[in-house]
Amino acid sequence: MSAYLEAIASGRKFSFAREISLLHNPSNLRGQMNTEIKLGFCNPPEPVYLYVKNGESSGESFLWYNFIVEQNKTIPVHQQALTGYLLELRITTKEFRGNDNNKLDIVIAADEVYIIRTGIDTNFAKTFLLSASLVQDFSKPLIIAVTAGEKNTVFCRLYDAATKVRIRKEWNPNSDWASLITEIQSRLTGTSASVPLTPEQPPHPQDVRVKQIRTLLNYPLDLVREYLQFQDVDRPSLLPASKIDSLVKTMCLAWAADKFENPNDAESSYQKQVIDVVASGSDELAAIKTWMQQLQGVKAGAA
Numbered sequence: 001m002s003a004y005l006e007a008i009a010s011g012r013k014f015s016f017a018r019e020i021s022l023l024h025n026p027s028n029l030r031g032q033m034n035t036e037i038k039l040g041f042c043n044p045p046e047p048v049y050l051y052v053k054n055g056e057s058s059g060e061s062f063l064w065y066n067f068i069v070e071q072n073k074t075i076p077v078h079q080q081a082l083t084g085y086l087l088e089l090r091i092t093t094k095e096f097r098g099n100d101n102n103k104l105d106i107v108i109a110a111d112e113v114y115i116i117r118t119g120i121d122t123n124f125a126k127t128f129l130l131s132a133s134l135v136q137d138f139s140k141p142l143i144i145a146v147t148a149g150e151k152n153t154v155f156c157r158l159y160d161a162a163t164k165v166r167i168r169k170e171w172n173p174n175s176d177w178a179s180l181i182t183e184i185q186s187r188l189t190g191t192s193a194s195v196p197l198t199p200e201q202p203p204h205p206q207d208v209r210v211k212q213i214r215t216l217l218n219y220p221l222d223l224v225r226e227y228l229q230f231q232d233v234d235r236p237s238l239l240p241a242s243k244i245d246s247l248v249k250t251m252c253l254a255w256a257a258d259k260f261e262n263p264n265d266a267e268s269s270y271q272k273q274v275i276d277v278v279a280s281g282s283d284e285l286a287a288i289k290t291w292m293q294q295l296q297g298v299k300a301g302a303a
Contacts, residue, residue, distance in 0.1 A: 047113040050077065052124045054152040063146035063154050064116070072222075081145035083161050084110030086138050089185050091120065104128075104181070108144065116144070120177070123149060124156045129180045130169040131158035138188050142167075204237035206244055212285055216292075219251040252288060259295045269295070 050064045055076070062076035090105040104125045106116040118124045124146070135142070141161035149155050158167040203211075214224060227247060228234060236244050252270055253263075260266040273291040278284045 045113075047107075047115045050082075050114055050116045052116065052118040052122065052146065052154050054148055054154050061148075063148060080147070081143050081159075082108060082110060082114060082116075083141055083143045084108040084114065085141050086132070086135075086188065087113075088188060089181055091181070092117070106144070122154070124154045126173075126175070126177065127171075128156035128158065129177060129184070130172065130175065131156065131167045132184050133180050134167050134169050135184075136187070204235070206237040206239075206241075207235050209284070210236040210244065210247060213248055213288060214251055216285065216288060217251050217255040219254060224251075248284075252291075255292070256295060 048066060051067055052064050053062075055062055055065070057074070057076045060076070060078060062078055063080060064077050066075045066077060067073070068075065085108065086106070087109050088105075088107040090107065092103045092105050093100050094103050102120040103117050104120045106118075106128065108114040108116065128144070135158075143159035143161050143164075145157040145159065147155050147157055159165065160167060210224070213219075214221065224236075224247070227250075228236065228239075231239060231243065233239055236247065239247070249270065252274065253266055256266045256270065257263070260269070270291070273294065274284070274287045277287040277290075
């Protein structure tokens with residue numbers, strides 16, 4: 001039903017001027033659309049994460065993809081451009097192979113909220129930052145496109161969504177990337193460019209604990225994620241303390257599995273050399289290191 005017929009049916013006056021104003025002023029139209037709430041079944045309002053990668057799936061190449069953590073499933077995105085409004089830039093620290101890696105999160109509002117996550121030192125991040133630094137008015141939509149380079153690299157191209165004109169800045173490998181991020185974020189928030197990005201909240205001590213012990217033991221990260229999913233949580237700090245202790249114990253005994261012929265001996269050794277030592281006031285990570293060194297020494301001597 002048109003807006004005119006809806007007005008007649010509801011008994012209110014129809015304003016052609018208002019409708020024309022909405023059509024010629026996208027911000028007003030977006031405001032009206034945002035107030036419309038659809039009832040019934042829907043997907044949870046979670047952001048869609050896009051990861052940049054020059055890859056191939058089923059014989060088709062792709063340059064970015066969506067990853068569903070719960071299903072451990074990669075979904076290639078074959079469209080090479082995304083149109084939307086740049087909302088925010090964030091620096092996120094993620095663990096990869098036992099090391100912390102800084103990621104650039106580019107938050108885009110479109111038909112859904114998209115977060116493009118890429119390494120802070122990647123060509124995609126740098127070419128995006130150089131182009132975005134030229135944008136003065138972020139109230140207008142942009143087109144963010146991925147394009148392939150040599151040796152599996154991926155670059156970003158930025159366009160004005162209304163004019164389709166590319167926004168391009170000369171490549172400068174010596175640019176101050178941190179300053180560019182701060183400058184762009186300041187325009188997005190309307191604050192002074194001297195204001196730094198708001199850092200993320202420090203990680204929970206229990207999350208740090210599990211991460212440090214897992215890294216020390218070289219315990220597979222996938223197994224930790226599987227355990228957390230089984231407990232219906234996404235990080236250790238959401239578990240009861242007893243469950244976290246159980247997870248640590250599982251990781252330690254898995255490491256020690258080939259050091260003992262009898263599993264009960266491994267558990268007894270862990271109790272005496274780690275649990276009891278920590279109970280007496282020693283640092284847990286140091287106790288585990290000492291326990292590992294002792295077992296490795298015993299095994300070497302036996303060999």
